[in-house]
Structures are given as structure tokens and as C-alpha cells.
Amino acid sequence: MRKLILFFSLVISLFALDLTLEIVKDVGDQPKIVLEDATSSVESRLDAKFFKLLVGDLEVTAHFNVDTTRHVAPFDAPVNYAAYKEANFLLRYMLYYDDKGELDAKITLLDLKSGKPLLTKAYAISDKARYPFLAHAIITDANNILGFPDVSFLKxxxxxxxxxxxxxxxxxxxxxxxxxxxxxxxxxxxxxxxxxxxxxxxxxxxxxxxxxxxxxxxxxxxxxxxxxxxxxxxxxxxxxxxxxxxxxxxxxxxxxxxxxxxxxxxxxxxxxxxxxxxxxxxxxxxxxxxxxxxxxxxxxxxxxxxxxxxxxxxxxxxxxxxxxxxxxxxxxxxxxxxxxxxxxxxxxxxxxxxxxxxxxxxxxxxxxxxxxxxxxxxxxxxxxxxxxxxxxxxxxxxxxxxxxxxxxxxxxxxxxxx
Amino acid sequence: MRKILLSVATAALVFTGCAKKTVEVQAPTQQQPTQQTTQVNEGSGMQTINQGMNEQELKMQKMKEIEAKSKKIYFDFDKYNIRPDQVPNVDWDAQLFNAQDAKEFKVKVEGNCDEWGTDEYNYALGLKRAKSVKDALVARGVDPQRLIIISYGKSNPVCTEHTKACWAKNRRVEFELLP
Known part of the structure; x- marks a missing residue:
């Protein structure tokens, strides 16, 4: 399977036929993504770490030009398109505890150019300590919905x-x-x-x-x-x-x-x-x-x-x-x-x-x-x-x-x- | 009793009547007072039972003493051959392990490395160092059946500072005695 994935990725990308050759891609080619944090009821330390993980995951995919500023907005608030004119995508997320006390997250991925929502999804994790996997799951899904090459290594x-x-x-x-x-x-x-x-x-x-x-x-x-x-x-x-x-x-x-x-x-x-x-x-x-x-x-x-x-x-x-x-x-x-x-x-x-x-x-x-x-x-x-x-x-x-x-x-x- | 006999003899002489005869009367000797000694027996006569634990402890102590006398063998960076300056130490160790009081013990020859080098290769390097020392000890008459070799790679540093003296100390073979 690993071989198969490698084979296809080699065939698809003519520029990466030999990985021993250095290929430098222009950062400008990558779509810009902005993160908006709608979290209000979770410890601020955890919230801050979660944001860093999301940014790190997005960067390591190498598929995005990531805006590393932590923007804040309520989850249901209208999108401020004027503020994100340069960006292509908006990932708005909110962490919260559900009735059972478990850590949950919900996200909306929006195409800022068309205003269309691309992905709306909720996540739950039974043990709060495993929150990094919550971040990795969100970014894997966002990457996949946009059709970028597989990043399952995140998980x-x-x-x-x-x-x-x-x-x-x-x-x-x-x-x-x-x-x-x-x-x-x-x-x-x-x-x-x-x-x-x-x-x-x-x-x-x-x-x-x-x-x-x-x-x-x-x-x-x-x-x-x-x-x-x-x-x-x-x-x-x-x-x-x-x-x-x-x-x-x-x-x-x-x-x-x-x-x-x-x-x-x-x-x-x-x-x-x-x-x-x-x-x-x-x-x-x-x-x-x-x-x-x-x-x-x-x-x-x-x-x-x-x-x-x-x-x-x-x-x-x-x-x-x-x-x-x-x-x-x-x-x-x-x-x-x-x-x-x-x-x-x-x-x-x-x-x-x-x-x-x-x-x-x-x-x-x-x-x-x-x-x-x-x-x-x-x-x-x-x-x-x-x-x-x-x-x-x-x-x-x-x-x-x-x-x-x-x-x-x-x-x-x-x-x-x- | 002697007093009574003396009195009776004296009385007999008096009543048998040899008046003019001088009777030498022996004065009773003064009796020496008898020394009263109290023998204190509490705490004496207890027997010891030499249990295995004690023997084991003695054995452990002996092993530690021999271990402490053994000399570490140091190696060059990335090398597993015994340096000429380390040969006297190998000679010393062979003599130590061949001594009568050490012969009952097995010897674990432990190879160690400095913090440089990478995982698997470092463990193999430690093993080759231990094997070099084992071979040298066997050549000096130590029974190979008594020698067990193991590599601890860089997991067992004696020195954790990042200095050249420290790294040199960690590139070593040392010994642990086993019962």
C-alpha cells in the first residue's frame, strides 16, 4: 500500500519524479488560510495550545500559506470578508465541553472567495489529554476536502x-x-x-x-x-x-x-x-x-x-x-x-x-x-x-x-x- | 570439722593426765576468707546458625570488592580495538578474575559508548568493545564460560557533562560480577 501511494504520487507529480532532486515551490502558489477561534468556555491555556497545534499541522502539510494570527469571532457570527481579502479559506473552530464533560470541537471551513461553506463538522474526544489528535483530525479533514495530497501522517x-x-x-x-x-x-x-x-x-x-x-x-x-x-x-x-x-x-x-x-x-x-x-x-x-x-x-x-x-x-x-x-x-x-x-x-x-x-x-x-x-x-x-x-x-x-x-x-x- | 577434731584431741590429752609434759598445742591456723564469685551466665553459650542469607551477603561483598579492584578499559573514538596503553589494565583484570577467590563468579563484560554515534551502530560498537576485552581476557587464561558480554550503548554513562574528558570516560568496558 505504501509503495502504491508512492507510485501514484510519483506519477501524478512530474516535478517530483526523483525526490533526491530539490524542488522549490513558491510560497505564493499556496492558498492562504485564516483561523478564527470561537472558543469561550475552555481553559485558555488549552485553547492556546490547540491553536498552536492547528497552525503547526497546517504548516507541516505544506499545502497552505498559513496566517499565524489568532483571530477571534463567535461561531455563528457573520464572516468579516473585508478583513480577509487576501485569504482563500477560513477555518472557524470552537472547543467546548459537552453534557458528559467531554471535550468537543466544531468547525466550519469556508471558501472566502465564493462564500461557500466547504465543511461543517463536529468532533468529540473522551479523554481531554488526547486533544492533539482532535487538532490533527480537523486539519486532515480540511486538507482532504480541498483535494490536496494525503496528509494522514498527521494522525x-x-x-x-x-x-x-x-x-x-x-x-x-x-x-x-x-x-x-x-x-x-x-x-x-x-x-x-x-x-x-x-x-x-x-x-x-x-x-x-x-x-x-x-x-x-x-x-x-x-x-x-x-x-x-x-x-x-x-x-x-x-x-x-x-x-x-x-x-x-x-x-x-x-x-x-x-x-x-x-x-x-x-x-x-x-x-x-x-x-x-x-x-x-x-x-x-x-x-x-x-x-x-x-x-x-x-x-x-x-x-x-x-x-x-x-x-x-x-x-x-x-x-x-x-x-x-x-x-x-x-x-x-x-x-x-x-x-x-x-x-x-x-x-x-x-x-x-x-x-x-x-x-x-x-x-x-x-x-x-x-x-x-x-x-x-x-x-x-x-x-x-x-x-x-x-x-x-x-x-x-x-x-x-x-x-x-x-x-x-x-x-x-x-x-x-x- | 577440723575444729571439732582439734578440740576432741586437745581434750583427750588434758584428761589423760601427763601433767608435766609439755604439750605443744598447735594454735589453730587462721582461716582465709573464701572469695564469693557470682557466675553471670546470661548471654553466653548462644549458638549461631549460619543461614544462606549471610553467605549470600558475604558473597555479594566479595563480588563488590573484586569489582572495585577491576580496572576499566578505555577506547578511542569510534574504535573497538584495545589501545596499547590499556593492555596493562587488561593484564590486571585477567589476573584478578583468575585469582582463586574470584573463580566461583561469572563476569559480565559491559561495553559502553559516548553520546555520539547513533542508536543501533552505537550498541554494536559497545558489543564489539566488550568482545575485544572478552577475547583478551580469554587469551590470558580466563575461562570463556565465565564471561558474559553485553552492550549498553550510551544508556549507561558514568559522566553526563558535555566535555571531552567526560566523553572519553564513557567509551569504556567495565565489569560486573555475577554469582
């Missing part, structure tokens, strides 16, 4: 592991902005969470207390099932599109190599065997091949290998320290350390490469940019940016050549999946 969950103290890390599920957070696994060292399939109802993670053990957790049933264990280290790096095969980095003989684990048969197949470091396997080319990180040149960089064949091919001919990657279809996003300072701050930038061409595209310019992960559309990349003691969540919209950074207050992230 996706993020699962991440964060360090709490030495040898301790919790696993948390959040919305894509990491505003809503629910801790799912706590106690001990819990690492490398990875969604089990596109439905995001369960994830894999490694429990490091004792022999590293891979579990699958059903987040709605609150159950966990043991999959496999291996001494030394064990990471679920990727899951096949149909969810039946896992790419694991394991070290049964204290030697980190990449294995494929078939969940239906329990069969474990060793894919790489090299006496150095082979890690971070990602399925590519319809799950028939993998890309991975190896230090077989004396420094880490990206290689590919067809499953079942012996030949290993170098993918990246740039940089001397490319130690992490994520793949989608034929595209690979990787982390490259640009400086080689053993005793100072280093710069880690993200690059996009294609298995079908020799082009590479630099996606970030400075700072420490790590944990790149493709979104479900294959055109959006999430990553973490660290600058000084602060960290931010980055979203790159490849097709639009736009990047957004949101400040994060979650402590030290170990790993994340989107």
Missing part, C-alpha cells in the same frame, strides 16, 4: 524509547508532535521500539534486563509476547510490508549481524556475515533486498544486499561516517557525520539517496540530526535535531523541500518509530 502514532536514568529507558506512544504522551513500558532498559504493522496496534521492542529479548506488545490489550532472545544485542530494525518478516540485528555469537526472522515459521536466516559491524537492516525493493550499515570499509556506511545472494553493494559514495539509515521503496535517508572531532561537537546531517540514481540530496544544514524515519507516505521524514542541550522534532516534506522544527521536552530519546 499517525509515534513510539519512542527515552532514557530515564542509567540503564533505564521507558517506551512511550505519542502523537506525531510528541505533545500527547502515554508511557506503555516502564521499569528496566527497554529499547528500539518498532511498529509491528501499518495499523499501529502493536509494536516490537527489546527488553535488556537479562539476556536481550524481543517482545511484541499489543497496546490495546496491554499484553506482550516473547518473540526471540539473543545474547549481546538484539534489535528489530524493520518489519516487512505484510508484517510477517522481521529484520533483526542479533549477536548470538557476540558478532552483530543482520538476520531475517519469519514470524509464521519461526525460521531465522542469517543475511550478513562479516566479522565487523553489520546493523540497521531495512527492507527495500519489495522486501527482496536490504540496505544496512556496515563498517567493512573501516568506517560505517550504507550497503545493500539481495536476500539470498552473497554479493554486497556499496550504496553511498559520500562521507566517511554514515552510521544510520531508514528506507522506503528505493529511497534511503541516512545520517552522515560531517566532522571528525573526537573531543568536540560534531555535525550530523541527513541525506537522501535513491537506489535508482547516483544523486544524493542534503536534507539538513547544521546541528546534530539523528533518527530519520520515513512516514507512511514515503515523502515525509521525521527526525530529531539536537542543538546544545535542547532537542527538537523535525519534519521534512521532501516533495515541497520544507522542514519544520518543534521544540521537544521529553529528555533523551533512545530510538523512535513513526
Amino acid at each position: 499517525r502514532y509515534v513510539v519512542f524509547s527515552k532514557y530515564t536514568r542509567p540503564k533505564h529507558a521507558d517506551i512511550v506512544v505519542s502523537d506525531y508532535t510528541l505533545t500527547y504522551q502515554k508511557t506503555i513500558i516502564t521499569g528496566g532498559l527497554n529499547l528500539f521500539p518498532k511498529w509491528a504493522d501499518a495499523k499501529q496496534t502493536s509494536f516490537y521492542y527489546t527488553d535488556m534486563s537479562g539476556t536481550p529479548t524481543l517482545y511484541r506488545v499489543d497496546i490495546y490489550k496491554g499484553t506482550r509476547t516473547k518473540i526471540i532472545s539473543s545474547p549481546g544485542m538484539l534489535v528489530c530494525s524493520d518489519v516487512s510490508r505484510d508484517g510477517t518478516k522481521l529484520l533483526l540485528t542479533m549477536a548470538p555469537n557476540m558478532q552483530p549481524d543482520i538476520y531475517q526472522y519469519d514470524l509464521r515459521t519461526g525460521k531465522l536466516t542469517r543475511i550478513t556475515s562479516y566479522p565487523g559491524i553489520d546493523v540497521n537492516g531495512n527492507f527495500v525493493q519489495n522486501d527482496r533486498a536490504i540496505v544496512f550499515v556496515s563498517d567493512r570499509l573501516g568506517y560505517p556506511t550504507i550497503f545493500s544486499k539481495r536476500i539470498g545472494s552473497r554479493a554486497v553493494q556499496r550504496v553511498i559514495y559520500h562521507g566517511t561516517n554514515n552510521s544510520a539509515c531508514s528506507a522506503y521503496g528505493d529511497y534511503v535517508v541516512y545520517v552522515s557525520r560531517e566532522t571528525n572531532n573526537a573531543f568536540g561537537r560534531n555535525t550530523f546531517n541527513l541525506y537522501l539517496a535513491s537506489l535508482q540514481s547516483d544523486y544524493i540530496r542534503r536534507l539538513t544544514a547544521n546541528g546534530v540530526n539523528i533518527f530519520p524515519r520515513f512516514g507512511i507516505d514515503g515523502e515525509t521524514i521525521m527526525y530529531i535535531k539536537e542543538f546544545g542541550r535542547q532537542s527538537g522534532l523535525g519534519i521534512i516534506r521532501l516533495r515541497y523541500n520544507k522542514a519544520y522544527i518543534y521544540p521537544l521536552h521529553v529528555g533523551k530519546i533512545q530510538s523512535l518509530d513513526w
Whole structure:
């Protein structure tokens, strides 16, 4: 499905045939949207946060020129067209508590040029803490009604592991902005969470207390099932599109190599065997091949290998320290350390490469940019940016050549999946 | 009793009538007063039962002592080979773990990294560091069956400041003894 979406988006947009080529779209091409807040009975702090989320969501779609001023108007008041002459759309919304005390929202999306209402809808959410999903649902609907390309990544969950103290890390599920957070696994060292399939109802993670053990957790049933264990280290790096095969980095003989684990048969197949470091396997080319990180040149960089064949091919001919990657279809996003300072701050930038061409595209310019992960559309990349003691969540919209950074207050992230 | 016997003997001599005879009368010896000692028995004679818990605690203490004596092995940035200046530390650790009082314990060889590098690769780097040290210990006679290796990546820093001295301290292998 992910491939299909990518295929169509590539066919439809002639200008985005190769995402490794930079396409700069003029902001002026995008329709201007104005937000009007009609909320009066909800805590002002929540209301303010909600407005910021709506603006952030609209911006990250890259489909709008967003007026970031918070205009206020009663929900049923006539529209002041004269004030919004430059704008194309008006999104008026109101947050309120219903009779059951649950947080509700109602919206009207108006075409300011024709005066026609495009969408009128009410939303309810049983747990107030989940209000970010309310904002994400509203903007997804507004985007879809206007016929813009899919932005369902707004409604996706993020699962991440964060360090709490030495040898301790919790696993948390959040919305894509990491505003809503629910801790799912706590106690001990819990690492490398990875969604089990596109439905995001369960994830894999490694429990490091004792022999590293891979579990699958059903987040709605609150159950966990043991999959496999291996001494030394064990990471679920990727899951096949149909969810039946896992790419694991394991070290049964204290030697980190990449294995494929078939969940239906329990069969474990060793894919790489090299006496150095082979890690971070990602399925590519319809799950028939993998890309991975190896230090077989004396420094880490990206290689590919067809499953079942012996030949290993170098993918990246740039940089001397490319130690992490994520793949989608034929595209690979990787982390490259640009400086080689053993005793100072280093710069880690993200690059996009294609298995079908020799082009590479630099996606970030400075700072420490790590944990790149493709979104479900294959055109959006999430990553973490660290600058000084602060960290931010980055979203790159490849097709639009736009990047957004949101400040994060979650402590030290170990790993994340989107 | 002795007094009575003495009196009877004296009386017999008096009444048997040897008047002119000088009778040497032995004056009764002065009796020494007997020292009265009270034996205090409360609190003595209690037996100890050496339970497992105590033994376990002793074992733990012994393990901690050996751990404290062990030396950390430090590594270069992005490297997992043992530096020449760290070889004496490996020699020391091998000798320590080969000592008679350490032989009953297993040794967990823990690989650690600094805050640089990324997730999976860093864990693998920590593992390779631990394996280098394990191999070096085995070459120095430590039973490989006693050695367990694990990588903690950058999850277990000994130093959290953003300084070069701190990063160097975190690129290390250290040991934990297991019963």
C-alpha cells in the first residue's frame, strides 16, 4: 500500500519524479488560510495550545500559506470578508465541553472567495489529554476536502524509547508532535521500539534486563509476547510490508549481524556475515533486498544486499561516517557525520539517496540530526535535531523541500518509530 | 570439722593426765576468707546458625570488592580495538578474575559508548568493545564460560557533562560480577 501511494504520487507529480532532486515551490502558489477561534468556555491555556497545534499541522502539510494570527469571532457570527481579502479559506473552530464533560470541537471551513461553506463538522474526544489528535483530525479533514495530497501522517502514532536514568529507558506512544504522551513500558532498559504493522496496534521492542529479548506488545490489550532472545544485542530494525518478516540485528555469537526472522515459521536466516559491524537492516525493493550499515570499509556506511545472494553493494559514495539509515521503496535517508572531532561537537546531517540514481540530496544544514524515519507516505521524514542541550522534532516534506522544527521536552530519546 | 577434731584431741590429752609434759598445742591456723564469685551466665553459650542469607551477603561483598579492584578499559573514538596503553589494565583484570577467590563468579563484560554515534551502530560498537576485552581476557587464561558480554550503548554513562574528558570516560568496558 505504501509503495502504491508512492507510485501514484510519483506519477501524478512530474516535478517530483526523483525526490533526491530539490524542488522549490513558491510560497505564493499556496492558498492562504485564516483561523478564527470561537472558543469561550475552555481553559485558555488549552485553547492556546490547540491553536498552536492547528497552525503547526497546517504548516507541516505544506499545502497552505498559513496566517499565524489568532483571530477571534463567535461561531455563528457573520464572516468579516473585508478583513480577509487576501485569504482563500477560513477555518472557524470552537472547543467546548459537552453534557458528559467531554471535550468537543466544531468547525466550519469556508471558501472566502465564493462564500461557500466547504465543511461543517463536529468532533468529540473522551479523554481531554488526547486533544492533539482532535487538532490533527480537523486539519486532515480540511486538507482532504480541498483535494490536496494525503496528509494522514498527521494522525499517525509515534513510539519512542527515552532514557530515564542509567540503564533505564521507558517506551512511550505519542502523537506525531510528541505533545500527547502515554508511557506503555516502564521499569528496566527497554529499547528500539518498532511498529509491528501499518495499523499501529502493536509494536516490537527489546527488553535488556537479562539476556536481550524481543517482545511484541499489543497496546490495546496491554499484553506482550516473547518473540526471540539473543545474547549481546538484539534489535528489530524493520518489519516487512505484510508484517510477517522481521529484520533483526542479533549477536548470538557476540558478532552483530543482520538476520531475517519469519514470524509464521519461526525460521531465522542469517543475511550478513562479516566479522565487523553489520546493523540497521531495512527492507527495500519489495522486501527482496536490504540496505544496512556496515563498517567493512573501516568506517560505517550504507550497503545493500539481495536476500539470498552473497554479493554486497556499496550504496553511498559520500562521507566517511554514515552510521544510520531508514528506507522506503528505493529511497534511503541516512545520517552522515560531517566532522571528525573526537573531543568536540560534531555535525550530523541527513541525506537522501535513491537506489535508482547516483544523486544524493542534503536534507539538513547544521546541528546534530539523528533518527530519520520515513512516514507512511514515503515523502515525509521525521527526525530529531539536537542543538546544545535542547532537542527538537523535525519534519521534512521532501516533495515541497520544507522542514519544520518543534521544540521537544521529553529528555533523551533512545530510538523512535513513526 | 577440723575444729571439732582439734578440740576432741586437745581434750583427750588434758584428761589423760601427763601433767608435766609439755604439750605443744598447735594454735589453730587462721582461716582465709573464701572469695564469693557470682557466675553471670546470661548471654553466653548462644549458638549461631549460619543461614544462606549471610553467605549470600558475604558473597555479594566479595563480588563488590573484586569489582572495585577491576580496572576499566578505555577506547578511542569510534574504535573497538584495545589501545596499547590499556593492555596493562587488561593484564590486571585477567589476573584478578583468575585469582582463586574470584573463580566461583561469572563476569559480565559491559561495553559502553559516548553520546555520539547513533542508536543501533552505537550498541554494536559497545558489543564489539566488550568482545575485544572478552577475547583478551580469554587469551590470558580466563575461562570463556565465565564471561558474559553485553552492550549498553550510551544508556549507561558514568559522566553526563558535555566535555571531552567526560566523553572519553564513557567509551569504556567495565565489569560486573555475577554469582
